[in-house]
Amino acid sequence: MDSLTLCRKLKTLMSTDTGETGCNPLPFPGTLSFTRTHRLHAVCPPQSAVVFVLEGTKTVTRGHERIEVRSGQGLLFPARMETSIENRPDSGSGRYSALFLPYDEAMIARAMTGPGPDAAPMPPLDGLRLDCDPVIGNALIHLVEMATEGGNDRVLDLCREALLLLIADRIDCLPLLWTSARTWSARCGSVIGMNPGRDWTARDIAERLGTSERTLRRRLSGEDCGLRRILREVRLNTGLGMLQSGRTSVGEVAYRCGYNSASRFAGLFRERFGISPGEVLRCAASGQPLAGS
The missing domain is CATH 2.60.120.10 (Jelly Rolls)
Structure with missing residues (x-):
C-alpha cells in the first residue's frame, strides 16, 4: 500500500x-x-x-x-x-x-x-x-x-x-x-449511534427495530446484555471518536453524547478507557491536521 x-x-x-x-x-x-x-x-x-x-x-x-x-x-x-x-x-x-x-x-x-x-x-x-x-x-x-x-x-x-x-x-x-x-445488541448500538445524545427509551429503540419492548429485552437477555450497558458503551465510544478529531471540547462532546455534566462524562470515560478525555484531546490536537475517529 x-x-x-x-x-x-x-x-x-x-x-x-x-x-x-x-x-x-x-x-x-x-x-x-x-x-x-x-x-x-x-x-x-x-x-x-x-x-x-x-x-x-x-x-x-x-x-x-x-x-x-x-x-x-x-x-x-x-x-x-x-x-x-x-x-x-x-x-x-x-x-x-x-x-x-x-x-x-x-x-x-x-x-x-x-x-x-x-x-x-x-x-x-x-x-x-x-x-x-x-x-x-x-x-x-x-x-x-x-x-x-x-x-x-x-x-x-x-x-x-x-x-x-x-x-x-x-x-x-x-x-x-x-x-x-x-445481533440484537449490535442493532441497538446502531440505532443509538445515529443520535447518541437523545434520551433513548426501550420503547423508542424497539419501535426503530420493528419489535416490541418485551421482545427486545428478551432478545438482549439471551445475549447476556442490557440496554443501559449498550447505551453507555455507544455514548462513550462515540465520545472517544469525537475527541480523537481534536476539533471539539470535552464539554461539547459530553453534551453531544447525552451527558449534561462534563465531569460525569469525564469520570465514566476514564473508568472505561483508562485515560481522561482531556488526554485524548491533547494527543489528537498534537497530531493535526489529520482528524477523525
Missing part, C-alpha cells in the same frame, strides 16, 4: 474547513492522527469496522491474545468486539495515522453473495489482520480521492462496499461481520 500517497491525500481532505461544528468532512468517522503514544482499554465499536494503519504501529489485545498491526496492514473489528489498544507513532515521521472505515448491517448485507449464516466463529486476532496489497491500496486511495472531490454519500458507500469485497477475497470475513452486525 502506498501509505505516503494516501497520507498526503488524507491531509488535503482533512484540512477542509469544518465550520463551527468541528465535524469530520468525511461521511464516516475517517482518520486518526497522533504524535504521542496512547493506550485505551475496553474499546468496543458499535459497528463493524476496518482500520488501516498508515504510519506507526497499533497493538491490539483481546484476552490473552496480542498482535501488532503495522504500516501497510489492516485489522477487522467485528461489531462490539472489545479490545485494548495502543497506538505508537512511527520512529521516523513521529506520527501515528490510520484510516477507520465502519460497516453497518445493510452495507454488509449488500456485499453478501447469498443468505448469511446464523453463526460464525470468532477467529484469533491474527486471523483478522490483513496485509494491504497494491489493489487494496489503490481502492483506498480512490475512496479518499472521491471524498476529496466532493463525492456524494452513495458514491462513497459504493467505494467502501467495493473495498469490503476486495478484503473478503483475501480473508473470509463476511460471515463473521454479518453475524456480529445482526
Whole structure:
C-alpha cells in the first residue's frame, strides 16, 4: 500500500474547513492522527469496522491474545468486539495515522453473495489482520480521492462496499461481520449511534427495530446484555471518536453524547478507557491536521 500517497491525500481532505461544528468532512468517522503514544482499554465499536494503519504501529489485545498491526496492514473489528489498544507513532515521521472505515448491517448485507449464516466463529486476532496489497491500496486511495472531490454519500458507500469485497477475497470475513452486525445488541448500538445524545427509551429503540419492548429485552437477555450497558458503551465510544478529531471540547462532546455534566462524562470515560478525555484531546490536537475517529 502506498501509505505516503494516501497520507498526503488524507491531509488535503482533512484540512477542509469544518465550520463551527468541528465535524469530520468525511461521511464516516475517517482518520486518526497522533504524535504521542496512547493506550485505551475496553474499546468496543458499535459497528463493524476496518482500520488501516498508515504510519506507526497499533497493538491490539483481546484476552490473552496480542498482535501488532503495522504500516501497510489492516485489522477487522467485528461489531462490539472489545479490545485494548495502543497506538505508537512511527520512529521516523513521529506520527501515528490510520484510516477507520465502519460497516453497518445493510452495507454488509449488500456485499453478501447469498443468505448469511446464523453463526460464525470468532477467529484469533491474527486471523483478522490483513496485509494491504497494491489493489487494496489503490481502492483506498480512490475512496479518499472521491471524498476529496466532493463525492456524494452513495458514491462513497459504493467505494467502501467495493473495498469490503476486495478484503473478503483475501480473508473470509463476511460471515463473521454479518453475524456480529445482526445481533440484537449490535442493532441497538446502531440505532443509538445515529443520535447518541437523545434520551433513548426501550420503547423508542424497539419501535426503530420493528419489535416490541418485551421482545427486545428478551432478545438482549439471551445475549447476556442490557440496554443501559449498550447505551453507555455507544455514548462513550462515540465520545472517544469525537475527541480523537481534536476539533471539539470535552464539554461539547459530553453534551453531544447525552451527558449534561462534563465531569460525569469525564469520570465514566476514564473508568472505561483508562485515560481522561482531556488526554485524548491533547494527543489528537498534537497530531493535526489529520482528524477523525
